[in-house]
Amino acid sequence: MEDQPFVHIPAFYLAIPFFFLLILFNWLGFLYKKRQVRKFPDIEPAGLGTAEGSLLGLMALLLSFAFGIAAAKYETRRQLLVEEANAIGTTILRCDLYPDSSRNLFRADLKNYLEARIEYYEVGDSQDQIDKVISRADSLSGLCWSRAASLSHNPAYTVPTLQMVPALNAMIDIVTTREAARKSIVPRLIMYILLTLTLVSSFLTGYGSKGHERRRVLVIAFALMTTLTLYLVIDLDRPRQGYINLSNAQLQMINLRSNFIESK
Numbered sequence: 001m002e003d004q005p006f007v008h009i010p011a012f013y014l015a016i017p018f019f020f021l022l023i024l025f026n027w028l029g030f031l032y033k034k035r036q037v038r039k040f041p042d043i044e045p046a047g048l049g050t051a052e053g054s055l056l057g058l059m060a061l062l063l064s065f066a067f068g069i070a071a072a073k074y075e076t077r078r079q080l081l082v083e084e085a086n087a088i089g090t091t092i093l094r095c096d097l098y099p100d101s102s103r104n105l106f107r108a109d110l111k112n113y114l115e116a117r118i119e120y121y122e123v124g125d126s127q128d129q130i131d132k133v134i135s136r137a138d139s140l141s142g143l144c145w146s147r148a149a150s151l152s153h154n155p156a157y158t159v160p161t162l163q164m165v166p167a168l169n170a171m172i173d174i175v176t177t178r179e180a181a182r183k184s185i186v187p188r189l190i191m192y193i194l195l196t197l198t199l200v201s202s203f204l205t206g207y208g209s210k211g212h213e214r215r216r217v218l219v220i221a222f223a224l225m226t227t228l229t230l231y232l233v234i235d236l237d238r239p240r241q242g243y244i245n246l247s248n249a250q251l252q253m254i255n256l257r258s259n260f261i262e263s264k
Contacts, residue, residue, distance in 0.1 A: 014234060025206065056205070059198055066191065066233050070232075070233045073184055073185065080174065082252050091167040092259050095164075097163055202222070
C-alpha cells in the first residue's frame with residue numbers, strides 16, 4: 001500500500017476537491033453546449049436522453065460494485081481482528097495447563113506479544129512501523145513455540161502440549177492472514193475508471209441540460225451525493241483512517257490485558 005498515490009491523504013480531504021471537480025465538469029459541459037448552440041443555432045440539443053441515462057446507470061452500477069467490494073473487505077478485516085483476539089485469549093488460558101515455572105514464562109511472552117499486536121493496529125498505515133511491530137511479534141511468538149516444542153518432549157506435558165500447539169498455530173497463522181487482509185484493497189484500476197466515469201457523467205449532464213440556465217440545485221445535489229458515496233468507498237477501504245475504522249473491534253484485543261492484570 002506504500003506505493004499507492006494519495007494513500008496517506010484522509011478521505012475527507014480527497015472528497016472536497018472532487019466535489020468541486022464535479023461541479024466544474026458540469027459547468028464545462030454546459031459551456032460546451034452553449035458554444036455548440038451558438039455555432040449551430042438550428043440544431044439545439046434538447047438533452048442526451050437514453051445515452052445520458054445509460055451512462056448514469058453505468059456509473060451507479062460501478063459505484064455500487066466498488067462500495068460492495070470495500071464493505072466486504074472491511075467486514076473481513078473486522079472478523080479477522082476478533083478471531084485473532086479469540087486466538088490469543090485461548091492461548092493465554094491454556095498456559096494454565098502447565099506448572100507455574102513454565103506457565104509464568106509463557107504468560108510473560110504472551111503479554112509482550114499482545115502489546116505488539118495492539119501496537120500493530122495503533123501505528124496506522126506506516127509500513128516501516130508495521131514491519132517492525134510484526135517482526136517483534138514474530139520473535140515473541142517464536143519464543144512461545146520453541147518453549148512448547150521443547151516441553152512436548154517431556155511425556156508429563158503430553159496433554160498440555162496437545163492443547164497448546166493448536167492454539168499457538170492459530171495465533172501465529174492469523175498474523176499473516178490479517179496482514180494480507182490489510183493490504184487487500186479495492187483494485188486501483190476500478191477506482192480510476194470510476195472517477196473518470198463520474199467526471200464524464202458530470203460533463204454530459206451539464207451538456208444535456210435543457211434551457212439556457214443550469215439547475216444549480218440539481219447540479220449541487222448530484223455532486224454532493226456522488227462525492228459522499230465515493231467518500232464512503234474510500235473510507236471503508238482505509239480502516240485505519242477516517243471515521244469508519246476498526247476501533248470497536250480493536251477493543252476485543254485491548255480487553256485481553258485484563259488477563260494479566262487480574263493475575264497480579
